[in-house]
Amino acid sequence: MPEVTLVESINLALARALEDDPNVIVLGEDVGINGGVFRATAGLQQRFGAERVIDTPLSELLISGLCVGMAAQGLRPVGEIQFMGFLYPCIDQLANHASRLRNRTQGRLSCPMVLRTPCGAGIRAPEHHSESTEAMLAQIPGLRVVVPSSPERAYGLLLAAIRDPDPVVFLEPTRLYRAVKGQVADSGEALPLDVAxxxxxxxxxxxxxxxxxxxxxxxxxxxxxxxxxxxxxxxxxxxxxxxxxxxxxxxxxxxxxxxxxxxxxxxxxxxxxxxxxxxxxxxxxxxxxxxxxxxxxxxxxxxxxxxxxxxxxxxxxxxxxxxxxx
Structure with a gap:
């Protein structure tokens, strides 16, 4: 079983989800050609094409809004926000639309979207690149908030988040991206959400x-x-x-x-x-x-x-x- 870093396990999980489900779409700033600011999406556009791994304009509001629209129409979008400090424009879409869609439509629609973002300090980055405001997100009814702490849990929890019928914000600890390694079998097996x-x-x-x-x-x-x-x-x-x-x-x-x-x-x-x-x-x-x-x-x-x-x-x-x- 190969040893991989946390960021590599994220890449493995995204590739597995894209391969297993044609409705999965990855989108965000520089996620395609450049493979993301931390290279979490490296090689995915070359493997799955520009229609499924989409480089967006520099607009977090656009990314989150696209995710809501895609999810409402049966796709499973996985949006990337480059740093948690850039997440605030997404709050409108998360609080007013993504988290309410199932309730608003009395169960007719759900919102199976994931919004990924690196979080936390420890990499000598500026302040807006080092936020940990997970409690703010946890205050939004109808929204799941997931934070992995190892490559094994990052792989399994991200797959579970992508397969979940409701919106998930997936927070990836920046300073653990390459600081820890773990044995991750690319089996497609998810870990349970809502479990400590x-x-x-x-x-x-x-x-x-x-x-x-x-x-x-x-x-x-x-x-x-x-x-x-x-x-x-x-x-x-x-x-x-x-x-x-x-x-x-x-x-x-x-x-x-x-x-x-x-x-x-x-x-x-x-x-x-x-x-x-x-x-x-x-x-x-x-x-x-x-x-x-x-x-x-x-x-x-x-x-x-x-x-x-x-x-x-x-x-x-x-x-x-x-x-x-x-």
Missing amino acids: FVLREGRDVTLVSWGATLKETLMAAEELAADGIDAEVIDLATLKPYDERTLLASVAKTGRCVVVHEAARTGGFGAEIAALIAERGLTSLLAPIARVTGYDTVIPLHRLEQYYMPSVGRIVAAARRICQFG
């Missing part, structure tokens, strides 16, 4: 994260193990709708929870997880819920970028602090 993955079992504290910060979270779990603290690590993977059952079962076992995400703290998705546990898992808790997050500021330029993002040290310190309770 337990990456490491433990009994003392639950560490919950998604996307790029899973890397630091897993490293923190290893460091905690050296201190005799047994951490369970959960990859949420699908943020909307998220896997409440797995989270609550883990906290019932450990009695403690640390939520880790790169997005700003206030209004971040970690607050939603904390609220769930407070509402439905309060009697399991032995300590306050902790959050390790980005800061309430614009993403700094590269000299301060590493200070902004959750570090192994910050995660370990939070876990140690709450393990002193109970």
Whole structure:
């Protein structure tokens, strides 16, 4: 089984979807001739033709609007937005049209579209190229939000997103594109959406994260193990709708929870997880819920970028602090 990077697994999944389903269309800025800004679509236009891998004008509103129109007429478009900071013009189409189409037509139409975009900091890029605003998207009813954290999960979850009958925003952690490798069989097998993955079992504290910060979270779990603290690590993977059952079962076992995400703290998705546990898992808790997050500021330029993002040290310190309770 070949080892591939996360961006290569995205390419594999897109090629598989294009090959298996003639209704799948890939579109976006520079996705065809150039193969995308991160080369996630490299070679696809040469293989499947310019009518199925389409270079669009530089307009995110156009890309998202085309996806809605195509999906309403039975196609399965996969649009690419080059960076998450460029996603904001798409909110009109996502919130007012894509997410509402099934409800608006009383089930007569659905909107099987995927909007892919790199997200997060860590590659020394400018601020608009380093956003993590997934909580904003999770607030839109009718929209799925998926964030893979490994090549294996990127491949399976992207295939599931493309095959889903409703709209999905697929957020790809930029700094993991070429930083991790995994064994990915190009089998066409999808992974389930709306399911969290337990990456490491433990009994003392639950560490919950998604996307790029899973890397630091897993490293923190290893460091905690050296201190005799047994951490369970959960990859949420699908943020909307998220896997409440797995989270609550883990906290019932450990009695403690640390939520880790790169997005700003206030209004971040970690607050939603904390609220769930407070509402439905309060009697399991032995300590306050902790959050390790980005800061309430614009993403700094590269000299301060590493200070902004959750570090192994910050995660370990939070876990140690709450393990002193109970």
